[in-house]
Structure formats: structure tokens, C-alpha cells
Amino acid sequence: MDSQVEYVDIALAGRLETLRQDFSLHLKGIVPHELCRLLIESIDHRSPRCIEKGDVDKEIIKQCEKNVFTDELCTLLDAYFEQQGYQVMWPRVDVVGDDALTSYASTTWHLDHGLKGSLKLFVYLDSVADHGCNTLMFDRGRTEHLRQAGAFPLSLEERKDDLTCELEKLHLSTEHISFDLEAGDILLFSPFVLAHRCLPPQKGKKRHTVCFTVTPFF
Numbered sequence: 764m765d766s767q768v769e770y771v772d773i774a775l776a777g778r779l780e781t782l783r784q785d786f787s788l789h790l791k792g793i794v795p796h797e798l799c800r801l802l803i804e805s806i807d808h809r810s811p812r813c814i815e816k817g818d819v820d821k822e823i824i825k826q827c828e829k830n831v832f833t834d835e836l837c838t839l840l841d842a843y844f845e846q847q848g849y850q851v852m853w854p855r856v857d858v859v860g861d862d863a864l865t866s867y868a869s870t871t872w873h874l875d876h877g878l879k880g881s882l883k884l885f886v887y888l889d890s891v892a893d894h895g896c897n898t899l900m901f902d903r904g905r906t907e908h909l910r911q912a913g914a915f916p917l918s919l920e921e922r923k924d925d926l927t928c929e930l931e932k933l934h935l936s937t938e939h940i941s942f943d944l945e946a947g948d949i950l951l952f953s954p955f956v957l958a959h960r961c962l963p964p965q966k967g968k969k970r971h972t973v974c975f976t977v978t979p980f981f
């Protein structure tokens with residue numbers, strides 16, 4: 764067997780196993796640093812006018828798609844979703860500022876609602892080390908215990924940004940899961956299986972991401 768093909772298959776098998784077991788996966792170095800820098804520049808210089816902003820976002824998303832949905836990633840998604848197949852939906856450019864606790868609903872612990880089995884794919888255009896903003900998660904087991912204990916209310920006002928007390932009451936570890944994402948890295952995870960929240964950036968900093976939802980085919 765060709766050694767290159769064998770290597771790709773081993774890498775794919777490892778990633779698939781991680782995604783199936785952990786429901787999260789960190790893929791490194793997917794979008795080149797220079798492109799990330801250019802995309803951030805165009806995001807930060809977008810006109811506030813809706814139509815122009817929309818056109819810039821479309822172009823940013825197109826650039827990201829070209830780098831992200833390579834044969835390698837598509838093969839992984841094909842294997843993950845199996846016969847059902849998948850589709851990539853609702854691409855979005857996001858900027859999270861240091862006022863996120865009051866302006867961004869996803870800073871509290873929650874589970875997403877929608878098409879079960881979907882994955883969120885975040886492209887981090889800047890590094891967590893630069894702004895401190897990250898996606899924090901709890902593993903499947905603790906998420907299920909917390910869910911049964913009513914820790915993820917539907918009402919945004921009732922959601923919490925700290926579940927330490929709830930976890931301690933359940934005698935579960937309070938450690939969250941997160942990755943040291945660098946510019947150009949991808950976070951792929953199941954927002955229906957893993958409780959998650961966005962940790963806001965440090966004062967004066969912001970996070971730039973492009974997000975895609977990968978749903979089972981419908």
C-alpha cells in the first residue's frame with residue numbers, strides 16, 4: 764500500500780474515533796495564518812451597512828470554506844454521518860467582544876436545540892492565547908447528569924455561567940474541557956451532547972470566528 768494513503772487513513776481513523784467518543788475534535792493549522800490575518804482585517808473594516816456587511820461576510824465564508832471543507836475533512840464527515848449524509852448550513856461570521864457577558868447569550872452553560880446529531884464547526888481566526896476567549900465544554904457523562912438535574916433551563920435569564928455548585932452537589936469534577944486553539948485551527952463538537960459556553964475575551968480584546976453547522980442530511 765502507498766505509505767501516504769496509509770498515513771491519511773490512520774489519521775482519519777484516529778480523528779473519527781475521537782469525534783465519536785468525545786464528541787469534540789481539535790484540528791490544527793487548517794486555515795493559513797496569513798489568510799486569517801486578512802480575513803480579520805476585512806471583518807474589522809466591514810461597513811455597518813447591512814447589505815455591504817453581508818457581502819463581506821459572504822466572501823469571508825467562501826474563503827474559509829475553500830480551506831476547511833477539503834477532501835480530508837469531507838471524508839471524516841462522510842464517515843461520521845455514515846449513510847445519512849450531511850449538509851453544511853448557516854455559515855456565520857462572529858466577533859465576540861469583551862462585553863460578551865451582557866451582549867452574547869452563549870456565555871452561559873447550555874445545550875443547543877435543533878437537529879439532533881448536528882456538529883458545530885468553529886474556525887478560530889485568532890488564537891485563544893491572544894484574547895482568552897474560548898469554547899468551554901463538559902463531557903457527555905457530566906452533561907447528562909447536569910441535564911437531568913435541570914441545569915440547562917430554556918430561559919436565557921435562568922442559565923448560569925458557572926455550574927460549580929451544581930457539579931459539586933452531584934459529586935462530579937468541575938473541570939471543563941477546552942482546547943488551546945491557535946489562529947487557523949478548527950473546533951468541531953456536538954452542541955447537543957456536550958454542554959458548552961463561550962468564555963468572553965479579556966478586557967479590550969475580541970475573538971473572530973467563522974462558524975458552520977454540519978447537520979445530518981434532511
Ligand SMILES: [Fe+2]
Nearest residue numbers: 869874875954
Ligand atoms: Fe450553543
